[in-house]
Amino acid sequence: MADTTSLEKPQVKTSQASETEIAVEMQGVHKWYGEFHVLRDINLRVMRGERIVVCGPSGSGKSTMIRCINRLEEHQKGRIIVDGIELTNDLKRIDEIRRDVGMVFQHFNLFPHLTILENCTLAPIWVKKMPKKDAEEVAMKYLTRVKIPEQAHKYPGQLSGGQQQRVAIARSLCMNPKIMLFDEPTSALDPEMVKEVLDTMVSLAEEGMTMMVVTHEMGFARQVADRVIFMDYGQIVEMNEPEAFFSNPQHERTKLFLGQILH
Amino acid sequence: MNVVAPQRSFVRAEQVDALPPPRTASGPVLWMRENLFSGPINTVVTLVMAWVLFWTIPPIIDYLIGSAVWTGSDGSACREDTTGREVGACWAFVIDRINYFVYGSYPMELRWRPNIFFLVLAVGIVWMLWLDAPKRGIGAIYFFIVVPLLSYWLLAGFPMIGLEEVPTGLWGGILVTIVVSAVGIVVSLPFGVLLALGRRSHLPIVRLVCVIVIEFTRGVPLITVLFMANTMLPLFLAEGVTVDRLVRPLIGVAFFASAYMAEVIRGGLQAIPKGQYEGAMSLGLSYPKMMYFIILPQALRIVIPGIVNTFIGLFKDTTLVSIVGIFDLIRTVESARVDPVWSAPSVNYSGYAFAAIFYFLCCWGMSWYSQSVERRLAASEKR
Ligand SMILES: Nc1ncnc2c1ncn2[C@@H]1O[C@H](COP(=O)(O)OP(=O)(O)OP(=O)(O)O)[C@@H](O)[C@H]1O
Ligand SMILES: [Mg+2]
Numbered sequence: 061m062a063d064t065t066s067l068e069k070p071q072v073k074t075s076q077a078s079e080t081e082i083a084v085e086m087q088g089v090h091k092w093y094g095e096f097h098v099l100r101d102i103n104l105r106v107m108r109g110e111r112i113v114v115c116g117p118s119g120s121g122k123s124t125m126i127r128c129i130n131r132l133e134e135h136q137k138g139r140i141i142v143d144g145i146e147l148t149n150d151l152k153r154i155d156e157i158r159r160d161v162g163m164v165f166q167h168f169n170l171f172p173h174l175t176i177l178e179n180c181t182l183a184p185i186w187v188k189k190m191p192k193k194d195a196e197e198v199a200m201k202y203l204t205r206v207k208i209p210e211q212a213h214k215y216p217g218q219l220s221g222g223q224q225q226r227v228a229i230a231r232s233l234c235m236n237p238k239i240m241l242f243d244e245p246t247s248a249l250d251p252e253m254v255k256e257v258l259d260t261m262v263s264l265a266e267e268g269m270t271m272m273v274v275t276h277e278m279g280f281a282r283q284v285a286d287r288v289i290f291m292d293y294g295q296i297v298e299m300n301e302p303e304a305f306f307s308n309p310q311h312e313r314t315k316l317f318l319g320q321i322l323h
Numbered sequence: 324m325n326v327v328a329p330q331r332s333f334v335r336a337e338q339v340d341a342l343p344p345p346r347t348a349s350g351p352v353l354w355m356r357e358n359l360f361s362g363p364i365n366t367v368v369t370l371v372m373a374w375v376l377f378w379t380i381p382p383i384i385d386y387l388i389g390s391a392v393w394t395g396s397d398g399s400a401c402r403e404d405t406t407g408r409e410v411g412a413c414w415a416f417v418i419d420r421i422n423y424f425v426y427g428s429y430p431m432e433l434r435w436r437p438n439i440f441f442l443v444l445a446v447g448i449v450w451m452l453w454l455d456a457p458k459r460g461i462g463a464i465y466f467f468i469v470v471p472l473l474s475y476w477l478l479a480g481f482p483m484i485g486l487e488e489v490p491t492g493l494w495g496g497i498l499v500t501i502v503v504s505a506v507g508i509v510v511s512l513p514f515g516v517l518l519a520l521g522r523r524s525h526l527p528i529v530r531l532v533c534v535i536v537i538e539f540t541r542g543v544p545l546i547t548v549l550f551m552a553n554t555m556l557p558l559f560l561a562e563g564v565t566v567d568r569l570v571r572p573l574i575g576v577a578f579f580a581s582a583y584m585a586e587v588i589r590g591g592l593q594a595i596p597k598g599q600y601e602g603a604m605s606l607g608l609s610y611p612k613m614m615y616f617i618i619l620p621q622a623l624r625i626v627i628p629g630i631v632n633t634f635i636g637l638f639k640d641t642t643l644v645s646i647v648g649i650f651d652l653i654r655t656v657e658s659a660r661v662d663p664v665w666s667a668p669s670v671n672y673s674g675y676a677f678a679a680i681f682y683f684l685c686c687w688g689m690s691w692y693s694q695s696v697e698r699r700l701a702a703s704e705k706r
Contacts (some may be wrong), residue, residue, distance in 0.1 A: 165598060182608075
C-alpha cells in the first residue's frame with residue numbers, strides 16, 4: 061500500500077500503552093465471501109475510550125469489518141482480539157464478547173413483538189441474569205438518557221424512526237457494554253431525525269464510551285472522532301485525526317471520495 | 324376554450340378548515356341496486372342465484388327440521404309406511420344413540436371420566452386460544468403437560484388412585500375422534516417446531532434427518548402411514564412388547580401432522596428478517612434463547628392461519644383411523660345405522676348428517692378463530 065506511513069503514525073503513538081487499554085485489536089485480518097475478497101489485510105488497534113469513525117464508498121467492506129468484531133461475520137485469516145479475548149470458534153468466548161460489545165444497526169432491528177421496555181430488559185434478564193426489577197430500573201435509566209422514558213410501554217412500530225434508533229442505543233447500553241459499534245445508524249432516517257440520534261451519540265462519546273462508527277455524517281466525525289478511517293476495496297486506505305483527514309487527505313482515493321461527499 | 328397560463332407562485336392567504344366527508348346515501352333499496360342489480364349481467368346472475376337458492380334451501384330446511392322426526396324408540400317412528408307421512412331426518416335415532424356416538428362402548432358407569440376429560444381439555448383450549456387470557460405461560464404448561472397426563476389417567480385408568488383401567492378397545496365415537504385429533508395437535512406443534520428448526524440447521528446430519536422425516540411422511544398418504552403404524556410398528560419393537568391398538572394410529576397421526584406442521588412453521592421462520600437474528604445475537608442471546616424469545620414468537624404468529632388450516636385438515640383426516648379398526652365417530656355411526664332396531668331408510672342419512680354437522684361446526688369454529696386472529700394481527704400491524 062502506498063500510504064503505510066500514515067497508517068503507522070497512530071499505532072506508534074499507542075504502542076507504548078499497556079495491553080489492557082486496548083479495546084479492539086485487528087491483525088492482518090482477511091475475509092472472503094466465496095471467491096470475493098471483502099477484507100484485505102486489516103490492521104487496526106482501538107484504544108479504550110477512543111472514538112473511531114469509518115467511512116468509504118458503498119461496498120468497501122465497512123459493515124463487514126465492524127461486524128467481524130462481534131462475530132456477526134467470521135474472518136478467515138488474521139487475529140481479532142476484543143477486550144483481551146481472541147475471537148475463535150469457541151462459542152463461549154463469542155457470547156462473552158457479544159455481551160461486552162453493543163451494536164446499533166442501520167435498520168434498528170428492534171423486536172417488534174415486544175414493548176420498548178421488554179426490548180431493553182430481555183438481554184439483561186436472560187443473558188446477564190439480572191433480576192427483572194433491576195433490569196427495568198436500568199432500562200428506564202437509559203430510556204431517560206435517550207429522552208424517551210414515556211414511550212416505555214409502546215411497541216417499536218408506534219415510534220418514529222429516530223425514536224426507534226434511540227431505543228436501539230438504549231437497548232445496547234442496558235447490557236453495560238465496553239465497546240459500541242454503530243453501522244450507519246442515521247442513514248435510514250428522515251433528515252429531521254438524524255440530529256436527535258447524533259446528539260445521543262455525541263453525549264455517549266462525551267462520557268468516554270469506546271465507539272466505532274460507520275457513518276457518512278462528516279460533521280459528527282469532526283466533532284467527536286479521535287481518528288477517521290477511510291476504506292476502499294476492503295482495505296484501510298487512510299487513517300488520520302479528523303482535522304488532518306479532512307483538510308489534508310493524502311491518498312488519491314480519499315481526495316476523490318471527500319470531494320464527492322463534502323460540498 | 325379559455326387557456327389560462329399556469330400560476331407561477333402562490334401563497335395561501337387563509338386556512339382551509341376541516342370539513343366532514345360528503346354524505347353517501349344508504350339504505351337497503353340503494354344497497355340492492357348497487358350490489359345486486361347494477362347492470363344487466365349482474366341482474367341476471369342475481370335472479371338465477373335466487374332461483375337456485377329458492378329450490379334448494381327450503382327442501383333442506385324441511386328435511387332437517389320441518390318433517391324431521393324427533394321422538395321415537397325404534398325404526399318404525401321414521402318409516403313412511405308406519406307414520407303415513409313423508410319423513411325427513413330421523414333425529415330420534417341420533418338422540419337415542421347419542422351416548423354411543425359420544426363415548427362408544429366406554430363403560431356406562433365410568434362415563435363421568437370422559438366428561439371430566441372433555442372439561443379439562445376445553446379449559447386448556449380456551450386458555451390457549453384466548454390471546455388476552457391471564458398467565459398464558461402457565462396455560463401452555465397446562466395444555467402441553469398437565470392435559471395429556473390427566474387425560475391419560477382419566478381415560479385409560481390409574482389403578483393406584485382407584486381409577487380402574489378401561490381398555491382402548493371400548494373407547495369410541497366423538498371421544499376417540501377428539502383424542503386422536505388432540506394428540507395430533509398437541510404433538511405436532513412442538514415436534515413441528517423442532518423439525519422446522521432442524522431443517523434449517525447448519526449441522527448437515529440434523530438437517531438430513533429432518534428433511535427425510537418431513538419429506539417421507541408428507542410424501543405418502545395418511546392411510547399408508549396408518550397401515551404402516553398398525554402393522555410395522557410391532558416389528559420394530561422387541562419381542563413381547565405390544566403397542567396398544569389405539570396408540571399405533573396415534574403415532575401415525577402424530578408423525579403425519581408433525582411433518583405438515585414443520586413445513587408451515589418453516590414458512591414462518593423464513594419470513595423473519597435477518598436483522599432480527601442479528602439484533603438478538605448482538606445482545607449475546609444464545610441460539611435457544613434467541614429462538615424462544617425472538618424468532619419463534621414472531622414466526623408462529625405469522626403462520627397462525629396455516630397452523631389452524633393444518634389442524635382443520637388433521638381433524639377431518641382422523642376419520643381414516645376407522646380403517647385400521649378404531650371406532651371413531653364415523654365408525655360408530657356406521658355400526659349404529661345397521662342396527663335392525665333402527666332399520667329405516669332415513670336413518671342412514673340422519674347418522675351421516677349428524678356427523679357432518681359435528682365436523683362442520685368444529686372446523687367452522689377453528690376457521691372463525693383463525694380469521695379473528697388474522698384480523699387482530701392486521702390491526703396490530705397498523706399500530
Ligand atoms: N453475505 C454476503 N455474501 C456475499 N457478498 C457479500 C455479503 N455481504 C456483503 N457482501 C459484499 O461484500 C462487499 C462489502 O459489503 P459491506 O456491506 O461490508 O459494504 P459497506 O462498505 O458496508 O457498504 P455500504 O456503505 O453499502 O453499507 C459488498 O460488495 C457486498 O456486495
Ligand atoms: Mg454497510
